[in-house]
Amino acid sequence: MPSYSIGQAAQLLGVSSETVRRWADGGKLGMAREGSGKRTIDGAALARFAAERGAGLHAVPEDDVPTSVRNSFVGIVTAVRVDDVAAQVEVQSGPHRLVSLVTREAVDELALEVGVTVTARVKSTSVHIDVP
Helix, strand or coil: CCEECHHHHHHHHCCCHHHHHHHHHCCCCCCEECCCCCEEEEHHHHHHHHHHHHCCCCCCCHHHCCCCCCCEEEEEEEEEEECCCEEEEEEEECCEEEEEEEEHHHHHHHCCCCCCEEEEEEECCEEEEECC
């Protein structure tokens, strides 16, 4: 399972590193320390937090409301539902939740799982997911 630095988590959540530190210090977001003492966030825990925040449980401050939307969304996978042929992948990018239907083969090839960082690219009615 991937883990994220404070800066990486801040970028995925669309907030400052200081905000992530405050959330961690306030008990809203769990962190651990690596052997070197560096603070990290478990990918699955970050995915849960991102999904809750996107659902309004951790509201986005009003002064952070985006004024425009780009066609590429860097985010974290919050859910993957797979059947025999198709899969549904949910991505939380800041306050934006994106859902994409892809093949099961694509999920396997990209090693998509909860907690992985991806980029969702939106063109017309399609969403393409790239793993950095």
